[in-house]
Amino acid sequence: MITDKPDSDDGGVSPIAFYLDRGLGVPTYLQFVHQVDYALRLGFLGVGDQLPRIKDVTRSLAVNPDTVMKAYRELEMRGIAAGRPGVGTFITRAPDVVGLKQLATLQKKLSTWLAEAAEAGVDELGIKALFTAALRDFSDGGGAGSRFPGGAGARREGGAA
Amino acid sequence: MTVPMISAIKVPRMTRVTWYKHRTLVLGIPGMFLLAATLLVIDSLLQRHWISAHHFTNCLTYANIDTSSQCLTENSSPAQGVFAEFVNYWRTEGAVLAVFSLAAVAGLFGGVPWVAREFEGGGFRFTWTQSVSPRRWLLGTFGLLTLLSVVAAAICGVAAHWWFQVAQFRLDGGTNPWGWESVEMTPLSMASWTLLAMALALLLGVLIRRVLPAMIVFAVTFGGCVLAAQTWLPEFLFRVGESSVRITTNPNQTYPEMSYIAQTWYARPGGPKLNTLAVVEQLQGYSLAQQDRWLAQRHLSEWIAYQPHSHLVWLVLARNGILVAVAAVLVVASVWWLRRRPAE
Amino acid sequence: MNVIETVGLGKRYRQTWALRDCRLTIPAGQVTALVGPNGAGKTTLLRILAGLATPTAGTATVVGHAAGSQQARDAVSAVDQAVPLYRHLRVRDLLAAARALNDRWDTDLAEQRLSSLPLTMSSKVGKLSGGQQAQLALTLAMARHPRLLLLDEPLASLDPLARQEVLGWLMTCVAEDGLSVVFSSHVITELERVATYLVVLSQGQVQLAATVDSLLDSHLALTGPAADADRLAGQVPVITAQQAGRQTQVLARTDTAPPGWAARPVTMEELVLGYLREPSPRARPRLEVAR
Numbered sequence: 035m036i037t038d039k040p041d042s043d044d045g046g047v048s049p050i051a052f053y054l055d056r057g058l059g060v061p062t063y064l065q066f067v068h069q070v071d072y073a074l075r076l077g078f079l080g081v082g083d084q085l086p087r088i089k090d091v092t093r094s095l096a097v098n099p100d101t102v103m104k105a106y107r108e109l110e111m112r113g114i115a116a117g118r119p120g121v122g123t124f125i126t127r128a129p130d131v132v133g134l135k136q137l138a139t140l141q142k143k144l145s146t147w148l149a150e151a152a153e154a155g156v157d158e159l160g161i162k163a164l165f166t167a168a169l170r171d172f173s174d175g176g177g178a179g180s181r182f183p184g185g186a187g188a189r190r191e192g193g194a195a
Numbered sequence: 196m197t198v199p200m201i202s203a204i205k206v207p208r209m210t211r212v213t214w215y216k217h218r219t220l221v222l223g224i225p226g227m228f229l230l231a232a233t234l235l236v237i238d239s240l241l242q243r244h245w246i247s248a249h250h251f252t253n254c255l256t257y258a259n260i261d262t263s264s265q266c267l268t269e270n271s272s273p274a275q276g277v278f279a280e281f282v283n284y285w286r287t288e289g290a291v292l293a294v295f296s297l298a299a300v301a302g303l304f305g306g307v308p309w310v311a312r313e314f315e316g317g318g319f320r321f322t323w324t325q326s327v328s329p330r331r332w333l334l335g336t337f338g339l340l341t342l343l344s345v346v347a348a349a350i351c352g353v354a355a356h357w358w359f360q361v362a363q364f365r366l367d368g369g370t371n372p373w374g375w376e377s378v379e380m381t382p383l384s385m386a387s388w389t390l391l392a393m394a395l396a397l398l399l400g401v402l403i404r405r406v407l408p409a410m411i412v413f414a415v416t417f418g419g420c421v422l423a424a425q426t427w428l429p430e431f432l433f434r435v436g437e438s439s440v441r442i443t444t445n446p447n448q449t450y451p452e453m454s455y456i457a458q459t460w461y462a463r464p465g466g467p468k469l470n471t472l473a474v475v476e477q478l479q480g481y482s483l484a485q486q487d488r489w490l491a492q493r494h495l496s497e498w499i500a501y502q503p504h505s506h507l508v509w510l511v512l513a514r515n516g517i518l519v520a521v522a523a524v525l526v527v528a529s530v531w532w533l534r535r536r537p538a539e
Numbered sequence: 540m541n542v543i544e545t546v547g548l549g550k551r552y553r554q555t556w557a558l559r560d561c562r563l564t565i566p567a568g569q570v571t572a573l574v575g576p577n578g579a580g581k582t583t584l585l586r587i588l589a590g591l592a593t594p595t596a597g598t599a600t601v602v603g604h605a606a607g608s609q610q611a612r613d614a615v616s617a618v619d620q621a622v623p624l625y626r627h628l629r630v631r632d633l634l635a636a637a638r639a640l641n642d643r644w645d646t647d648l649a650e651q652r653l654s655s656l657p658l659t660m661s662s663k664v665g666k667l668s669g670g671q672q673a674q675l676a677l678t679l680a681m682a683r684h685p686r687l688l689l690l691d692e693p694l695a696s697l698d699p700l701a702r703q704e705v706l707g708w709l710m711t712c713v714a715e716d717g718l719s720v721v722f723s724s725h726v727i728t729e730l731e732r733v734a735t736y737l738v739v740l741s742q743g744q745v746q747l748a749a750t751v752d753s754l755l756d757s758h759l760a761l762t763g764p765a766a767d768a769d770r771l772a773g774q775v776p777v778i779t780a781q782q783a784g785r786q787t788q789v790l791a792r793t794d795t796a797p798p799g800w801a802a803r804p805v806t807m808e809e810l811v812l813g814y815l816r817e818p819s820p821r822a823r824p825r826l827e828v829a830r
Contacts, residue, residue: 054732056728059806061731061755061804061806062731062732088714089711089714089715092707092710092711092713092714093707093710093711094707095707095732096703096704096706096707096709096710096732096733097710097732097733098570098710098713098732098733098734098735099710099713099714100735101732170803171801
């Protein structure tokens with residue numbers, strides 16, 4: 035169990051603060067995981083930074099402490115964070131960032147596909163629908179868990195965490 | 196920082212809760228008794244002063260003689276006028292009734308609202324979710340009011356008894372140690388009736404849980420209790436262990452002074468009781484000597500069932516003991532009912 | 540340790556059974572949401588657990604003692620729907636009375652919280668607004684340092700900001716003191732981030748009693764052709780099904796989607812609404828998974 039015991043009221047221990055997006059339909063703990071991820075990508079969080087104390091999150095957002103603990107456990111499982119008993123939870127590793135060159139290749143492939151779709155007569159809405167459906171299918175892995183890096187499906191298939 | 200409290204000192208804490216919650220009643224009900232006591236004492240002091248100022252004290256005796264004639268022999272006829280003034284000064288019966296009804300007032304306006312309002316107002320759901328058990332709370336707070344009321348009633352009873360020593364001579368029927376006024380104007384009787392009233396109020400409050408209906412039922416029930424007690428007293432209790440004596444011309448064969456006369460009848464030696472009315476009808480118009488002869492001819496004697504005055508104290512004690520016992524039963528019933536239905 | 544255990548619990552008022560044959564086993568440290576339509580028996584259940592009502596049938600045990608017993612009442616705080624207080628007292632007298640009525644009392648906590656509320660010590664309790672009374676009742680309940688807190692929709696009268704603050708405070712107490720909470724609520728959207736255990740009551744009977752985690756893991760929202768809906772019912776336990784044209788949306792108790800059906804994880808809202816809509820058929824086995 036990850037507990038934050040030091041009772042020092044020095045608020046603002048962590049560089050980031052969690053927020054809730056109720057309309058998403060995504061479980062709260064996953065929202066926190068994603069927020070940590072984005073913060074890492076955007077540079078707000080770095081290796082060695084402390085994540086918000088469970089006590090602070092429960093008080094400010096009125097969420098169950100279990101939810102925060104689940105999020106931090108998920109991050110631990112992904113190898114991104116680690117808990118230090120009595121101190122807090124800290125970032126240990128930034129997620130693999132895809133190289134710029136890889137990104138450029140992927141973007142070019144995407145543009146080609148868009149041209150093909152437009153030629154076939156699919157309009158903008160149709161393209162969005164196609165993409166959303168495909169993304170969701172890939173995410174769920176047909177119920178076996180996401181095949182994205184770090185997702186349950188990927189782990190089951192022996193994918194890299 | 197937590198403040199741990201010792202459970203052993205719960206009673207004083209209940210006192211505090213009682214004070215916060217029911218200041219008016221805790222002061223008002225005993226206060227009512229004490230106010231009445233004060234008024235009685237003042238009134239009696241005024242009376243006694245008046246009597247001694249008019250040299251009247253010797254007129255007031257317990258003898259079975261017409262009081263006014265006693266005064267006439269003592270002094271001259273102006274004394275008669277003074278006595279009449281004394282009698283008309285204040286209605287003793289009314290005052291006795293007022294003092295006696297204080298017990299009912301305590302139960303009706305003190306006890307019943309205390310308990311019933313706790314349920315009607317919803318406060319019981321707060322009380323019953325704290326650390327003190329409902330029973331302990333009720334007995335600790337209501338018990339405190341009852342204790343104070345009973346003690347105050349006893350004090351009032353002492354004052355009433357002292358007042359009654361003089362006031363009884365103004366009663367319509369004269370002094371009567373066996374009359375209900377004499378019985379009730381004592382500390383023990385007043386305390387017992389007050390205890391019964393509070394116990395009844397407790398039970399009705401716990402049963403009915405609505406102030407107005409509980410008050411109505413209390414008035415009816417308590418009134419019934421009083422009525423029953425007053426009729427039962429002379430007809431049954433005062434006859435327990437009574438003695439009978441046959442009236443003859445022998446002056447030694449008679450009943451002692453100030454006895455309670457329960458019944459008179461006529462009978463032949465070893466024979467059944469005759470219809471008294473029929474005999475008295477027959478004897479009408481005859482002189483005393485003729486009546487004696489008429490009775491002797493038929494071998495009839497007059498019999499009297501009586502209770503000697505020495506037994507009065509014990510009988511009244513028994514009566515009050517019964518009131519206290521009934522009160523105890525009512526309290527037990529209340530606690531049992533409360534355990535069955537704590538807070539619904 | 541189970542903080543609440545009921546076996547065959549039933550409560551009858553005159554001729555109707557407000558609660559019937561309730562079996563609950565809730566571990567300690569959970570925040571339990573009690574959900575159900577009005578008249579489902581939530582208030583009755585909470586009152587029995589608080590010791591305010593005696594069961595007609597069965598038993599109820601809280602923190603290891605019989606509900607309503609002295610030890611249970613020591614360790615359990617309850618704020619009833621009516622927000623019971625001594626309304627004719629002033630706030631400071633009520634505080635003093637509450638302190639006198641309890642063995643365990645945290646004066647500092649009570650004063651601290653009350654000072655942060657917009658009410659004065661000398662105001663009469665009955666004159667306070669509904670929200671202020673609710674805050675006061677909650678403060679008094681928490682100052683007893685209970686192990687179990689029972690709340691019957693007491694937050695309903697609070698404004699959104701106060702509600703957020705109170706919930707946040709309660710969650711902190713759950714985190715720091717291991718407090719267990721059972722609260723009845725109509726606000727389903729709140730359940731997912733606050734509750735770890737869910738109990739669904741309907742018509743006096745427990746429809747569902749399980750941890751939120753196990754529920755979310757064991758249910759899926761399936762989408763597929765309406766024509767296959769009946770066949771699906773034979774394959775997996777179907778909780779609700781909603782048809783829209785040729786498509787049908789199904790809430791099913793399964794963790795793998797049958798072929799031909801698109802699956803996604805359910806939200807708490809969908810889960811609760813699904814079980815509330817469907818009255819319990821006795822044939823369907825009850826789901827009860829302890830943590």
